Amino acid sequence: MIVAAIKPTEHLAALAFAGRHRPRVWEPAPWIFAIAFYFAFPNYLGFGTELLVTILFALSLDLVLGYAGIITLGHAAFFGAGAYTVGMLAYHGIWNEPISSLMLAAIVAALVGLGSGLVLLRTQGLTLLMLTLCTMALLEEAANLGHEYTGGFDGLASLPIPPLLGLFEFNPLYPRTQYLYVLIVLFIAFLFVRTLIYSPFGQSLAGIRENTLRMHAVGSPVRARLITCYTISAAIAGIAGGLWAQANAYVNLTTLSLDRAAMVLIALILGGYGRIYGGFVGAVAYMALAHFLAKLYPTGWQLGLGLLLVVIALFARNGILGIGEALLRRIRAKHMPQ
Amino acid sequence: MTACLLETRTVSRNFGALAAVSDVEFRLEVGARHALIGPNGAGKTTFINLLTGVLRPTQGRVMLKGRDVTDIPEAQRVKLGIARTFQINRLFRGLTVLENVYIAVSERLGIALDMFRPAGARRDVIEEAMHLIAALKLEDDTGRRVSELPYGRQRLVEIAIALGLKPEVLLLDEPAAGVPSAESHIILDAIGSLSEQIGVLIIEHDMDVVFRFAERITVMVGGRIFAEGTPKEIAADPEIRAVYLGQAYHG
Numbered sequence: 001m002i003v004a005a006i007k008p009t010e011h012l013a014a015l016a017f018a019g020r021h022r023p024r025v026w027e028p029a030p031w032i033f034a035i036a037f038y039f040a041f042p043n044y045l046g047f048g049t050e051l052l053v054t055i056l057f058a059l060s061l062d063l064v065l066g067y068a069g070i071i072t073l074g075h076a077a078f079f080g081a082g083a084y085t086v087g088m089l090a091y092h093g094i095w096n097e098p099i100s101s102l103m104l105a106a107i108v109a110a111l112v113g114l115g116s117g118l119v120l121l122r123t124q125g126l127t128l129l130m131l132t133l134c135t136m137a138l139l140e141e142a143a144n145l146g147h148e149y150t151g152g153f154d155g156l157a158s159l160p161i162p163p164l165l166g167l168f169e170f171n172p173l174y175p176r177t178q179y180l181y182v183l184i185v186l187f188i189a190f191l192f193v194r195t196l197i198y199s200p201f202g203q204s205l206a207g208i209r210e211n212t213l214r215m216h217a218v219g220s221p222v223r224a225r226l227i228t229c230y231t232i233s234a235a236i237a238g239i240a241g242g243l244w245a246q247a248n249a250y251v252n253l254t255t256l257s258l259d260r261a262a263m264v265l266i267a268l269i270l271g272g273y274g275r276i277y278g279g280f281v282g283a284v285a286y287m288a289l290a291h292f293l294a295k296l297y298p299t300g301w302q303l304g305l306g307l308l309l310v311v312i313a314l315f316a317r318n319g320i321l322g323i324g325e326a327l328l329r330r331i332r333a334k335h336m337p338q
Numbered sequence: 339m340t341a342c343l344l345e346t347r348t349v350s351r352n353f354g355a356l357a358a359v360s361d362v363e364f365r366l367e368v369g370a371r372h373a374l375i376g377p378n379g380a381g382k383t384t385f386i387n388l389l390t391g392v393l394r395p396t397q398g399r400v401m402l403k404g405r406d407v408t409d410i411p412e413a414q415r416v417k418l419g420i421a422r423t424f425q426i427n428r429l430f431r432g433l434t435v436l437e438n439v440y441i442a443v444s445e446r447l448g449i450a451l452d453m454f455r456p457a458g459a460r461r462d463v464i465e466e467a468m469h470l471i472a473a474l475k476l477e478d479d480t481g482r483r484v485s486e487l488p489y490g491r492q493r494l495v496e497i498a499i500a501l502g503l504k505p506e507v508l509l510l511d512e513p514a515a516g517v518p519s520a521e522s523h524i525i526l527d528a529i530g531s532l533s534e535q536i537g538v539l540i541i542e543h544d545m546d547v548v549f550r551f552a553e554r555i556t557v558m559v560g561g562r563i564f565a566e567g568t569p570k571e572i573a574a575d576p577e578i579r580a581v582y583l584g585q586a587y588h589g
C-alpha cells in the first residue's frame with residue numbers, strides 16, 4: 001500500500017477551496033473608486049447615489065438568479081415594497097427615522113418575499129418567470145389603486161426624512177449624505193452576501209442551481225433553501241428600495257415597474273451574474289451607457305442598449321466579467337510553462 | 339430472522355398502461371451484498387426510484403428499518419439512511435469534484451444552513467471529502483469541474499457523493515456503466531471496502547462482477563421478480579439462463 005505523502009487537506013485544490021473566501025488584492029478597488037467618486041464628482045452625487053442603489057438591487061438579484069438559479073422577472077416587487085414602506089410611513093407621519101425605517105423596509109419586503117416564495121417556488125422555469133411577473137404587477141396595481149395611502153399614480157412626494165442619526169441632513173440638491181449613507185449600507189449588505197455565498201449555505205445554493213434533482217438525492221430540503229434565499233434577497237432588494245425612497249424623498253409606481261425589474265436584470269447580465277461583482281460592473285456599464293447613449297440619441301437610445309444586450313447574449317453569456325475571466329485565463333495559459 | 343433494512347410489500351408502479359414494476363416483494367438485510375439483474379426495461383431503475391422516493395408506488399408499501407416510508411419524500415428518506423447513485427450521472431456539473439462531495443457531506447452533517455462561516459473553514463468536511471476523493475482515485479481531479487472530466491471519471495464522483503452520505507442502505511444503479519474496464523476495479527474496491535453494516539443493492543450487467551460481489555441475486559423480468567437466490571442457485575437455474583444470462587452480455 002502506498003502511504004500518501006501529504007495529508008488530504010494539504011492537497012493544493014483542497015487548500016484553494018479552504019481559502020477561496022479570502023479577499024483578493026483587487027477587491028478594495030471598487031470601494032476606493034466609490035470614495036474617489038465622492039470627491040471627484042461632487043456635482044454628480046445624485047447620479048452616483050442612483051448607481052449605488054442599483055448595485056445593491058443587482059446584488060440582491062444576483063443572490064437568487066446567479067447563485068440559486070431562480071429565474072425571476074419580478075424583483076422590483078421587493079424594491080417597491082421597501083420603497084413604499086419607507087414612503088408611506090414617512091408621508092403619513094407614522095415613522096421616519098432613516099435607519100429603523102430601512103429595517104422596516106427590509107422586514108416588509110422579506111415578508112412579501114416569503115409569502116410569494118412559498119407559492120412561487122413550487123414552480124420552475126417559464127411558470128416561475130410568469131408568476132414573479134404577476135406578483136410584481138399585482139403589487140403595482142395595488143399601489144395604483146390604493147391612492148389614499150400610496151398616492152396612486154402620482155406617488156408620494158416631499159417625504160419628510162429627518163437627518164441621519166440626527167446629524168446629517170438629506171439635501172436633495174447636494175446629496176452628499178445620501179451618497180455616503182447608501183455606500184455604507186451597500187458595503188454592509190455586500191459583506192453579508194459575500195459571506196453567505198462562500199458559506200456552506202451558499203455552496204448548497206450552487207448545488208440547487210447546478211442540479212436540483214441531485215440535491216434531493218443528497219437529502220437537501222431544496223424548497224426550504226430556495227425560500228430562505230428568496231426571502232433574504234427580497235429583504236436586500238427592499239433595503240435598496242427604501243434607500244431609493246429616502247434619497248429621493250419620494251416614492252412612485254416606477255419602483256414597482258417592469259422597467260425597473262428589467263433594468264436591473266439587464267445590468268446584472270451585462271456585468272455577469274453569479275459573480276458578486278457582476279452587479280457592480282453591470283450597473284456602472286449600464287448607467288454609463290444609458291447616460292452616454294441618451295445624450296447622443298435622445299429618442300432612440302434604448303435601441304443601442306437592446307443591441308448590446310443581444311450581442312452579450314449571443315457572444316458573451318457571462319457578461320463583461322466573463323470576458324475578463326476568459327482573457328485572464330488565456331494570458332495565464334500563455335505564460336505557464338507547458 | 340436477520341434484521342431487515344429495506345423491504346417492499348407488493349409494490350407496483352404503472353406508467354399509463356405500462357406496468358413497469360408489479361407486485362414486488364423484496365427484502366434487503368443488514369450487511370447484504372445483493373444484486374438486482376434483468377434485461378433492459380425490466381423495471382430495475384424504476385424499482386430503485388420507488389425505494390428512494392423519486393417515484394411514488396401506484397400500490398404497495400416501502401419499509402425502511404421497519405418504518406413505513408411510502409409517503410416520505412426523497413430528501414427525508416436520505417436522512418433516514420438511504421443513498422443511491424444514478425444510472426445516468428446526476429452531478430453538479432459546473433462545480434469542482436471537491437465541491438460535489440463537500441455538498442453531500444455538509445448535507446449529511448446538517449451544516450448546510452450555516453450562512454455566516456466560510457465553507458472552507460470546515461476542515462473536517464474538507465478532510466472527509468478528500469478521503470472519499472482519494473478512495474475513488476480522483477485526487478488529480480479534485481479542483482477540476484465535473485463537466486471537464488471524462489464520463490468514466492464522472493461515474494466515480496457519483497459514488498463519492500453517495501458515500502459522503504454515509505448511508506445504511508446503498509443502492510447502486512449500474513455504477514460501472516460507462517467506466518473503462520481499466521478503471522472499473524476502482525469502483526469494486528470502493529464498494530468492497532464498505533462497512534459490514536451497510537446493506538448494498540447493486541444493479542449490474544457484468545455477470546463477472548455480479549457473481550464476484552453478490553451473496554444474493556434477484557432477477558427481474560417484465561417488472562416482476564422472476565427468481566431470487568444465491569449466486570449458485572441462480573447460475574444453476576436453466577430457465578434463468580434461457581431468459582437472461584444467455585443474452586446478458588449485450589445488455
Ligand SMILES: Nc1ncnc2c1ncn2[C@@H]1O[C@H](COP(=O)(O)OP(=O)(O)O)[C@@H](O)[C@H]1O
Binds near residue numbers: 356358377378
Ligand atoms: N418516467 C417514466 N415514464 C414512462 N415510462 C417509464 C418511465 N420510467 C421508465 N419507464 C418505462 O418503464 C420500463 C422500465 O424501465 P426501467 O426501470 O428504466 O428499466 P431498467 O432499469 O430495468 O432498464 C421501461 O419500459 C421504461 O420505458
Ligand SMILES: [Mg+2]
Binds near residue numbers: 382384
Ligand atoms: Mg436502468
